[in-house]
Every structure is written in C-alpha cells, then in structure tokens.
Amino acid sequence: QTSSSSPPSSSSPPPASHFIGKKEDIVKAGRMTKLVNGCRDVLVLYHQGQFHAMDMRCYHSGGALQYGDIEEFNGRQCIVCPWHKYKITLAEGEGLYQAVDNPTAKPLRTHWRSKGVKQRIHKVTEVNGDVYVTLNDSSEAIDSDVYQTEKYRTTQGPA
Ligand code: FES
Numbered sequence: 402q403t404s405s406s407s408p409p410s411s412s413s414p415p416p417a418s419h420f421i422g423k424k425e426d427i428v429k430a431g432r433m434t435k436l437v438n439g440c441r442d443v444l445v446l447y448h449q450g451q452f453h454a455m456d457m458r459c460y461h462s463g464g465a466l467q468y469g470d471i472e473e474f475n476g477r478q479c480i481v482c483p484w485h486k487y488k489i490t491l492a493e494g495e496g497l498y499q500a501v502d503n504p505t506a507k508p509l510r511t512h513w514r515s516k517g518v519k520q521r522i523h524k525v526t527e528v529n530g531d532v533y534v535t536l537n538d539s540s541e542a543i544d545s546d547v548y549q550t551e552k553y554r555t556t557q558g559p560a
Contacts, residue, residue, distance in 0.1 A: 412528065412529065413528065414526060414528050414531070414533045415526055415533065415535055417535055417536075418524075418526055418533035418534060418535040419435075419437045419438055419533060419534050419535070419536070420531060420532075420533055421433060421435050421437075421443075421445050421454075421525075421532045421533060421534050422435070422445075422531075422532055423530060423531060423532070424527055424530045424531065424532050425530065427445060427447050427452070427532055428447050430447075431446065431447055431448070432444060432445065432446045432447070432467055433445045434457050434467050435534075436554075437523075437534055437536060438536060440549075441456070441536055441549055442456070442457040442458065442549065442554065443455070443456065443457055443523055443534055443536075444456070444457040444466050444467050445525060445532065445534060446471070446480070446491060448471050448478060448491060449478070452525040452527065452532060453491040453492065453522070453525065454522065454523040454524070454525045454534045455480075455489070455491070455494055455520050455521060455522050455523065455545075456520055456521045456523075456543075456545040456546070456548070456549060458545065458548035458549070458553060459482040459484060459487060459489070459520070459545070459548070460487075460489070460496065460519040460520050460543070460544035460545035460547070460548070461482065461484070461485060461487045461496075461544075462484060462485065463547075463548040463553055464482040464483060464484030464485065464487075465483060465484070466480050466482055466483075466489070466520075468483045469481045469482050469483050470483075471491070472488070474488055474497055474513050475497070475512070475513040477490045477491075477492070477497070477513075478490065478491045478492070479491065479497060488513075489519065489520045490515075492522070493518060493522060494518045494519060494520035494521060494522040494543070494545070495515045495516065495517060495518055495519065495520075496515065496516040496517070496519035496520070496544075497513050497514065497515055497516070498513070498514055498516060499511045499512070499513060499514075500512060500513070500514040518543060519543065519544045519545060520543065520544070520545045521537055521543040521545050521546060522537060523535060523536050523537045524537065
C-alpha cells in the first residue's frame with residue numbers, strides 16, 4: 402500500500418492554544434471576542450476566507466476594535482478603529498498612516514505608510530471545525546499591550 406501524498410489531517414489543537422469557538426459561529430458573526438487564558442482580551446475576525454486574531458483594544462487609546470469596519474488601504478486589509486479611525490493591518494498589526502509626499506506640491510499627494518507593528522497579532526488554528534488561538538508571547542513590547550491590564554478590563558467590562 403502506498404502512502405498518500407496529502408499531509409496528515411491534524412486532529413488535535415496545537416499545544417498552548419486556547420479554544421475560541423466553533424468555526425461556523427465565527428464565520429457567521431464575522432468576529433468574536435474572548436478572554437484568552439484568563440489574561441488577554443482577543444478579537445478573532447473572519448474576513449475573506451481567513452481568520453485573524455489580535456488584541457481587542459486599539460493600541461492608540463484602547464478603542465473597541467470589535468466594532469470597527471474592515472477596509473482595504475494600499476492593498477492591505479485593515480480594521481478601522483471606531484474611536485479615532487486608526488487603521489491596523491489584520492495580518493501584521495501594523496499601524497498605517499497617510500503621509501504627504503511633498504507638503505509644498507499642489508495638489509497634495511499622499512500615500513499610506515506603516516508605523517510598524519502596534520497591535521499584537523495572535524495565531525489562529527482551525528481543527529475539525531473548532532477555532533483556537535495561540536497567544537503571541539514575544540517578550541518585545543507592543544503598544545497594544547498597555548490596554549491588556551486589569552484596569553482596562555474592569556473599566557470597560559466584558560466584551
Ligand atoms: Fe483606536 Fe484612538 S483608540 S483610534
């Protein structure tokens with residue numbers, strides 16, 4: 402008997418991952434928030450056939466990203482914070498801003514630039530219709546970390 406060339410179907414979630422919800426529920430709702438591992442509020446999004454996960458509160462001032470629209474800027478899918486309209490790329494958590502090419506030129510020409518990674522992105526895994534998140538525990542500080550403290554959890558209440 403020859404072995405199949407297709408990869409073995411993974412039947413168990415990755416170690417250190419946390420169950421978020423059923424795939425069909427997240428796909429239907431488009432988004433879901435969850436307190437993961439008792440320590441981090443995470444927003445899981447389903448957009449154009451892909452799952453994304455990031456810290457739930459915006460790196461700028463703690464805005465509720467779960468109520469933001471998803472729009473494309475310069476070919477990159479972003480969540481737009483409902484508070485002050487900051488744009489955050491879904492894939493990398495980069496903050497985008499509109500830069501002016503030459504302030505003295507008329508008409509003004511602008512283009513989108515990145516401020517670098519501002520929002521902590523987490524890894525999403527789907528196993529047998531269940532969706533899991535593995536927290537990104539890189540020790541490098543990311544701006545959105547500031548809004549993951551107990552203070553913000555209790556002042557803004559549960560998601
Ligand atoms: Fe998100 Fe200000 S809190 S843009």
